[in-house]
Amino acid sequence: MDVLSPLFSSLTSSTFNAAFTLSALILVLVLSVGFSLTPHRVKLPGPAGLPFIGNLFQMRAGHARSLARWTKLYGGMFRLALGEREAVIINTYSGVNKTLIQQGVAFQSRPEFKLWHGAFSKALDPDAPTTVGTTKFSEQISKYRRLLTAQTSAAKLPSFNHFAARRYFRLVNLLSESAKSGVAQDLGFHFWTTTIGISADILFGQRFDEDITRLVADVNIKAFRQRSLATPVHDYVPLIAAGERLVLSVASPLRFLLRPFGLSSWMDSIYDAEAHATELRDAEVGYCKVLLKDLHERLDAGDPTPSQMGDLFRAMDDGTLTPNEELRLATTLAGSGMSSGTGLTWLAALLAARPDMQEKAYRAIEEVYGGEAPDPLDTDRVDYVKALGMEAGRYFASIRLGFPRETYEDVVVDGVLIPKGVLVVYNSYEINRDPQRYDFPEEFMPERWMNGHYGRTDVKQPKVGVPHLNHGAGRRVCMGVPNVNKMFYANLVLLLHFFGLERGPLGNEALANVFPHLRAVGEASLEVHPIDDQVSACDPQALPLAAGIKLTVRDPEALARWLADGHRELDQWERPNPTDTSVHLEAIVDPGIRGHY
Ligand code: HEM
Numbered sequence: 001m002d003v004l005s006p007l008f009s010s011l012t013s014s015t016f017n018a019a020f021t022l023s024a025l026i027l028v029l030v031l032s033v034g035f036s037l038t039p040h041r042v043k044l045p046g047p048a049g050l051p052f053i054g055n056l057f058q059m060r061a062g063h064a065r066s067l068a069r070w071t072k073l074y075g076g077m078f079r080l081a082l083g084e085r086e087a088v089i090i091n092t093y094s095g096v097n098k099t100l101i102q103q104g105v106a107f108q109s110r111p112e113f114k115l116w117h118g119a120f121s122k123a124l125d126p127d128a129p130t131t132v133g134t135t136k137f138s139e140q141i142s143k144y145r146r147l148l149t150a151q152t153s154a155a156k157l158p159s160f161n162h163f164a165a166r167r168y169f170r171l172v173n174l175l176s177e178s179a180k181s182g183v184a185q186d187l188g189f190h191f192w193t194t195t196i197g198i199s200a201d202i203l204f205g206q207r208f209d210e211d212i213t214r215l216v217a218d219v220n221i222k223a224f225r226q227r228s229l230a231t232p233v234h235d236y237v238p239l240i241a242a243g244e245r246l247v248l249s250v251a252s253p254l255r256f257l258l259r260p261f262g263l264s265s266w267m268d269s270i271y272d273a274e275a276h277a278t279e280l281r282d283a284e285v286g287y288c289k290v291l292l293k294d295l296h297e298r299l300d301a302g303d304p305t306p307s308q309m310g311d312l313f314r315a316m317d318d319g320t321l322t323p324n325e326e327l328r329l330a331t332t333l334a335g336s337g338m339s340s341g342t343g344l345t346w347l348a349a350l351l352a353a354r355p356d357m358q359e360k361a362y363r364a365i366e367e368v369y370g371g372e373a374p375d376p377l378d379t380d381r382v383d384y385v386k387a388l389g390m391e392a393g394r395y396f397a398s399i400r401l402g403f404p405r406e407t408y409e410d411v412v413v414d415g416v417l418i419p420k421g422v423l424v425v426y427n428s429y430e431i432n433r434d435p436q437r438y439d440f441p442e443e444f445m446p447e448r449w450m451n452g453h454y455g456r457t458d459v460k461q462p463k464v465g466v467p468h469l470n471h472g473a474g475r476r477v478c479m480g481v482p483n484v485n486k487m488f489y490a491n492l493v494l495l496l497h498f499f500g501l502e503r504g505p506l507g508n509e510a511l512a513n514v515f516p517h518l519r520a521v522g523e524a525s526l527e528v529h530p531i532d533d534q535v536s537a538c539d540p541q542a543l544p545l546a547a548g549i550k551l552t553v554r555d556p557e558a559l560a561r562w563l564a565d566g567h568r569e570l571d572q573w574e575r576p577n578p579t580d581t582s583v584h585l586e587a588i589v590d591p592g593i594r595g596h597y
Contacts, residue, residue, distance in 0.1 A: 055080045062538060064531050085423050087422070090431070091430045093437040095426075096431060109136050111405070114235045151333075165571060179499060183504070184502075184549055203336075224541050228539060352547070361385055365493055373498075388446050393470040398542050401540065402428045406421060432469055438456060449467065471484070501551060504550040
């Protein structure tokens with residue numbers, strides 16, 4: 001052995017050296033392939049990322065905070081690698097001006113994602129259309145925007161007062177029931193079913209019952225969660241997608257054997273995500289198809305009730321929309337009241353902890369309406385209420401990163417080339433806190449929108465440009481702003497005129513009724529912080545945690561009078577509606593899915 005040991009050790013060390021060198025070479029090769037697969041076409045600064053993965057995992061700490069940290073390091077416009085995709089992140093108002101606004105054509109497209117445009121949208125039908133807001137630019141998009149604008153403009157909305165008036169009456173009834181309970185309750189259900197209810201009623205021209213309204217609200221809030229940026233990872237890293245497919249094809253048959261040992265959870269989560277996407281899409285397409293068919297039958301029978309889709313069909317009357325196009329427009333608008341409900345739910349929680357703001361709003365409402373019940377179908381008559389809605393859009397920035405864009409053609413910004421097909425994200429949350437545009441950006445200050453102020457309290461400015469980025473900007477800007485303004489105004493004047501709000505802890509029963517239930521994972525702090533008090537730090541729409549709000553009736557007699565008679569004075573209250581709840585929940589969703597709502 002003594003004779004052999006030098007030989008053995010030299011053999012071992014040379015084998016070891018060779019193995020080490022080989023491993024290092026393989027590692028270098030893998031890393032360089034990895035880096036080369038992580039694209040770097042945009043010469044903007046940005047954080048270093050991992051091979052193949054880029055910055056995907058760094059985003060997981062929370063979108064708003066990760067991007068805010070990088071804005072400090074890399075400035076108003078920087079670059080990220082999200083797996084195989086390269087993204088330009090715009091973080092300032094002047095960045096938005098230079099891109100979405102001044103070079104609108106180049107920034108007018110939208111990207112596609114495998115989960116949303118594949119598993120979700122194509123779940124039922126490979127030809128199923130995506131919504132206008134998630135579809136790449138083409139001439140068709142201009143046509144759809146033209147058709148929809150005619151139905152969503154401020155001038156058009158009063159023709160749907162009939163539907164809105166009934167929903168506001170229902171809202172005050174719901175709030176009054178909450179007040180009677182004497183305990184703190186979360187008001188998410190009240191606001192979302194009001195705003196989504198109005199959108200669904202006016203879209204199809206009938207007043208939907210409680211079951212359908214709850215279903216449409218629930219489906220839309222959950223479906224939007226499928227649009228989160230940077231997840232799932234296999235959407236961005238083809239190698240992981242391929243590996244996952246390979247492993248799944250081998251391991252899937254063993255899934256049920258592995259489950260008892262707790263070894264199948266990673267597989268289950270992949271299958272569950274896809275099953276959930278399919279289920280939501282099934283429900284959404286299911287009710288839109290049935291409701292469109294029902295609408296066509298009513299129109300053929302001569303029903304004159306105004307509605308967005310009905311008026312659109314009446315105006316076209318030459319069959320130029322295919323069934324798929326009808327479905328695209330219907331799914332685009334069916335849940336469009338969602339983000340108004342989100343904004344109101346955030347704002348009500350904040351107001352409940354701010355008696356000073358409630359008092360200012362109450363006094364301002366009394367001054368304008370002379371102590372009478374305010375008309376929720378008015379818009380913009382009480383400046384302070386209007387300013388509350390505007391500031392909620394800025395401060396809470398419920399659609400945190402906007403709807404992503406994609407460059408439609410090569411474009412140069414500040415001397416840097418951004419090629420066609422690059423993902424572009426305008427970081428609404430950060431832009432809404434741009435210190436060049438807003439003073440005290442971290443403070444909720446309605447006054448920044450009043451008495452000639454437009455964003456800053458220290459100077460008066462003309463109303464130039466969008467007030468904030470919660471509705472985007474440029475060629476694909478949100479088409480619902482007039483409706484959003486109307487809905488915020490109506491909900492707020494009624495709430496603040498009739499009720500006082502106070503925060504309180506949620507009891508077990510109230511917690512069980514939080515809507516949608518996923519918000520019941522915690523209770524928002526009294527500060528109602530837009531980041532710390534959201535359900536998930538990576539959701540594309542920031543959902544507020546549950547918030548207990550105890551309501552007290554300011555003037556019980558006045559409330560009782562309005563509920564008994566006063567509401568009848570609302571515009572079009574008496575207009576007959578022959579089509580109330582002509583479609584029932586059973587008809588629009590199959591029993592398996594119904595069980596979830
Ligand atoms: C508070 C409520 C709402 C918020 C926060 C919101 C936010 C947004 C955002 C961020 C975009 C993308 C804009 C861009 O990329 O520049 C968008 C697009 C859109 N919004 Fe809204 N929205 C709201 C309500 C509504 C309502 C009520 C309607 C319908 C009446 C509506 C219809 C649309 C449509 C059709 C698009 C797609 C535009 C396109 O891609 O060309 N939105 N919205």
